[in-house]
Amino acid sequence: MSEARGAEFAKWSNEDGTGAGARGEILGRVRxxxxxxxxxxxxxxxxxxxxxxxxxxxxxxxxxxxxxxxxSGSERLELFAERVADYRAIVERCAAAGLEExxxxxxxxxxxxxVAPGLPLDIPGARVDDGLTASALDIVDAVVTTxxxxxxxxxxxxxxxxxxxGRRAITLVPDRHxxxxxxxxxxxxxxxxxxxxxxxxxxxxxxxxxATSDIELTRVEGVHGPRHLHVxxxx
Amino acid sequence: xRVAILVTCVNDAMFPDAGKATVRLLRRLGIDVDFPAAQTCxxxxxxxTGYLDEAVPVVRTFVDAFAGYDAVVTPSGSCAASARHQHAxxxxxxxxxxxxxxxxxxxxxxxxxxxFLVDDLGVTDVGAYYPHRVTYHPSCHTLRLLGVGDRPTxxxxxxxxxxxxxxxxxxxxxxxxxxxxxxxSDVSVAMGSDKARHVRETDxxxxxxxxxxxxxxxxxLLSRQRSGVRVAHLAEVxxxxxxxx
Amino acid sequence: xxxxxxxxxxxxxxxxxxxxxxQLRHNLxxxxxxxxxxRAAVVGEVEDWEGLxxxxxxxxxxxxxxxxxxxxxxxxxxxxxxxxxxxxxxAEEANAIVVGxxxxxxxxxxxxxxxxxxxxxxxxxxxxxxxxxPWETDLAELIVQLGDDLPSHIxxxxxxxxxxxIREIFLRQMAQAGRPAxxxxxxxxxxxxxxxxxxxxxxxxxxxxxVSGANFAVAQTGTLVVVESEGNGRMCLxxxxxxxxxVGIEKxxxxxxxxxxxLRLLPRSSTGERMNPYTSMWSGVTPGDGPQEVHVVLLDxxxxxxxxxxxxxxxxRCIRCxxxxxxxxxxxxxxxHAYGSVYPGPIGAILNPLMRGPGDPQTDxxxxxxxxxxxxxxxxxxxxxxxxxxxxxxxRVVDGHRGDRLPTPEAVAMRAASWAFAxxxxxxxxxxxxxxxxTVLGRLSRSVLPGGRASAGRLxxxxxxxxxxxxxxxxxxxxxxxxWARTDGGRDE
Numbered sequence: 001m002s003e004a005r006g007a008e009f010a011k012w013s014n015e016d017g018t019g020a021g022a023r024g025e026i027l028g029r030v031r032x033x034x035x036x037x038x039x040x041x042x043x044x045x046x047x048x049x050x051x052x053x054x055x056x057x058x059x060x061x062x063x064x065x066x067x068x069x070x071x072s073g074s075e076r077l078e079l080f081a082e083r084v085a086d087y088r089a090i091v092e093r094c095a096a097a098g099l100e101e102x103x104x105x106x107x108x109x110x111x112x113x114x115v116a117p118g119l120p121l122d123i124p125g126a127r128v129d130d131g132l133t134a135s136a137l138d139i140v141d142a143v144v145t146t147x148x149x150x151x152x153x154x155x156x157x158x159x160x161x162x163x164x165x166g167r168r169a170i171t172l173v174p175d176r177h178x179x180x181x182x183x184x185x186x187x188x189x190x191x192x193x194x195x196x197x198x199x200x201x202x203x204x205x206x207x208x209x210x211a212t213s214d215i216e217l218t219r220v221e222g223v224h225g226p227r228h229l230h231v232x233x234x235x
Numbered sequence: 236x237r238v239a240i241l242v243t244c245v246n247d248a249m250f251p252d253a254g255k256a257t258v259r260l261l262r263r264l265g266i267d268v269d270f271p272a273a274q275t276c277x278x279x280x281x282x283x284t285g286y287l288d289e290a291v292p293v294v295r296t297f298v299d300a301f302a303g304y305d306a307v308v309t310p311s312g313s314c315a316a317s318a319r320h321q322h323a324x325x326x327x328x329x330x331x332x333x334x335x336x337x338x339x340x341x342x343x344x345x346x347x348x349x350x351f352l353v354d355d356l357g358v359t360d361v362g363a364y365y366p367h368r369v370t371y372h373p374s375c376h377t378l379r380l381l382g383v384g385d386r387p388t389x390x391x392x393x394x395x396x397x398x399x400x401x402x403x404x405x406x407x408x409x410x411x412x413x414x415x416x417x418x419x420s421d422v423s424v425a426m427g428s429d430k431a432r433h434v435r436e437t438d439x440x441x442x443x444x445x446x447x448x449x450x451x452x453x454x455x456l457l458s459r460q461r462s463g464v465r466v467a468h469l470a471e472v473x474x475x476x477x478x479x480x
Numbered sequence: 481x482x483x484x485x486x487x488x489x490x491x492x493x494x495x496x497x498x499x500x501x502x503q504l505r506h507n508l509x510x511x512x513x514x515x516x517x518x519r520a521a522v523v524g525e526v527e528d529w530e531g532l533x534x535x536x537x538x539x540x541x542x543x544x545x546x547x548x549x550x551x552x553x554x555x556x557x558x559x560x561x562x563x564x565x566x567x568x569x570x571a572e573e574a575n576a577i578v579v580g581x582x583x584x585x586x587x588x589x590x591x592x593x594x595x596x597x598x599x600x601x602x603x604x605x606x607x608x609x610x611x612x613x614p615w616e617t618d619l620a621e622l623i624v625q626l627g628d629d630l631p632s633h634i635x636x637x638x639x640x641x642x643x644x645x646i647r648e649i650f651l652r653q654m655a656q657a658g659r660p661a662x663x664x665x666x667x668x669x670x671x672x673x674x675x676x677x678x679x680x681x682x683x684x685x686x687x688x689x690x691v692s693g694a695n696f697a698v699a700q701t702g703t704l705v706v707v708e709s710e711g712n713g714r715m716c717l718x719x720x721x722x723x724x725x726x727v728g729i730e731k732x733x734x735x736x737x738x739x740x741x742x743l744r745l746l747p748r749s750s751t752g753e754r755m756n757p758y759t760s761m762w763s764g765v766t767p768g769d770g771p772q773e774v775h776v777v778l779l780d781x782x783x784x785x786x787x788x789x790x791x792x793x794x795x796x797r798c799i800r801c802x803x804x805x806x807x808x809x810x811x812x813x814x815x816x817h818a819y820g821s822v823y824p825g826p827i828g829a830i831l832n833p834l835m836r837g838p839g840d841p842q843t844d845x846x847x848x849x850x851x852x853x854x855x856x857x858x859x860x861x862x863x864x865x866x867x868x869x870x871x872x873x874x875x876r877v878v879d880g881h882r883g884d885r886l887p888t889p890e891a892v893a894m895r896a897a898s899w900a901f902a903x904x905x906x907x908x909x910x911x912x913x914x915x916x917x918x919t920v921l922g923r924l925s926r927s928v929l930p931g932g933r934a935s936a937g938r939l940x941x942x943x944x945x946x947x948x949x950x951x952x953x954x955x956x957x958x959x960x961x962x963x964w965a966r967t968d969g970g971r972d973e
Contacts (some may be wrong), residue, residue: 286894295946371824375853375855379853428949
């Protein structure tokens, strides 16, 4: 960093780089901006005590968030499979006993297969991720993982990158992602998924293969993320 | 029921036939409508251009003129929306509690013609006869601010002799927009030209709407394009009978 | 990156130029029609969309009305999870923070996730000035960057370009930025996307420093959320060592559960999908996974000015879905560049004046760039009453000129109208004069409107703005008022 640049930087940021002057001024402006009557009235309806760490914030009257009509178990799995397929992903259903065979078929054409650490399956020839570099991942043909939650209404799988799912990069760089979803992981809709997920973990929500609508707003599957998503729904 | 007509400044000065048709139609339906001569304008041109101070005396005149009526019926969705949605804002600007009270009293009684006919009088067949091929443009404020839905088309469908054809892209704005039509005249004309094109695609003889300001704009383009399509206010269609032939 | 919105003419002049570009109008009409139909289909299948909109609006409103608490909480949660939080009053401060961090790490390039806020602050220019190359990785942003162009849409910044133009840009420009486009590139969207994939791959693989924005920042959990489609976001958020996220202070929501209405509203409103392909959520640093140095720059840059406006404040609820642009009949015909900002369309017509304040002629022209048709409010997933705010901002423009020594012709006309409309007897006088002119104009007129009424012809002065393209009926000889008096309300007809 040049000396002039360094001085400029120091002007905005205090020693730990947090811009203490700006912080105070912005918070002051926020306070001043909300000092009108309407705000005071709304504030009066909110609880006065500061929230405990991790607890929901005190709420001015909040309308209930509408939910979709509940689905039965079989409806839920059917809708999930239908909605995943809508994104032009491959989706297949199998019994627990047939899972290993289904996964082997899904990666049969791949020269190199990577699996996430903790994947409870034996896939011959597959390598367990041990921190491959991005470039090494780039020559992997297929990756096999589990998921944390799946959403029927939107055809979404969510990874929280725990055991069996691996760090974020392994389901991003290889071109084919085979994802195993257990029937009991499928929920009706987005709010049900949020309730099951741990916000402290990194989360990746995946709805079909990577896609873009940037050219004339026409959807094209396959850009930077995996161009092939293969969901195996077990049970 | 004491019913007044809010004829609107545009109809009063430029399109009196819409006002006359409203009076005839309501009389035919047994409503002895009154025209409070103290009325002028709903103040929308000032409010929508940003001249709130200039709107204050106009809103005062409005609430004075229409005080005491059970319903104020108007052949303009836009003016009805202005009274119902903007007068309170003007009263607040004036900082006049008495004006605000008067607005709260008057504003909800202002009824666009199709609302009054369908909701308040409970009629959809008003006994009209209009043997023409017609397409209907749902003007934006009628559609979105008042939410009149299909009331105007239900009224039109009940007219004898009419051939009502769907207008492609009906819900899209014609581009009038009050002073927008002159402040951004190029965009306004571009929007209106597309609307006029859609009207011509229907092969209708007559374009009908509930707002003469929109019709003035679309009709002006249709006329300049030598399309031969004429425009008529909804009230004129509903007021027409066999006797007019 | 020589283009800038600085110095753009006011909207009517910029719009006139855009309207003359038939290719642009064709591209926009096609693209907006496609996206409108997709949105309508997926919104239509939600059981209670209106209820969801209300919940989304409430979640954002609640966050804004308690913004100080939420910002402090966000800062605390982020810091406790290993992120460094910076505060920036304006664009210059934010740029200096990001540039300073890049320089501290000695990088000469950064990869960027599509972000409106870094466009707003002109971060790319600041980086280039410091000798650092910013690589846009979103396909549309790449098209804009390679074409040395300006963004014209919030979601699809290159919406004004069609496939043939994009092919041209890729063939001409990609080689200068890295891996060239395939020589036999066609204009098929799939082939163009493949070219972008190959071109950007090498940049992702070597990137060590990334810049992003965020769609949401959850105060309760310190979670940032990026919603995207292509996977370029995941590449930038996952592979580099250092991640800097520039986040407008209005992006904060209070609680984790607030993501629910918003994540259901955004994709359906934006790309017309039930869910976008990828959503990434992260809270600070995750050991062994993703960037190990995480910075968050909280930016004001006019947001507190907007917050202070009681009517306009609702604009800060915006989740940048673009539904208002896609449905706006004005935007569809002029495109985004006419608005002179990275935030075009109806939301730009209120957001820019709210964030910048009144006084500048270009900014002051934006609230008038609307026919007030209300289509934007109808589709807004967080119920921003854009027409209401437009009218409010128009009054602010007018009020800003009340002290002028020489009033505009419009102001004179409005005062005259106010005078005439304040008293029906005055209006009667005006109408009698108009009826007289109608008689004269009707006699002079050489044209007759369909239906038989005389046209006023082409008028001079300010009326040419009307009669340049539209006929105007000559005023009737008798006003309604006169007819009522003459015929006893039609009883003596």
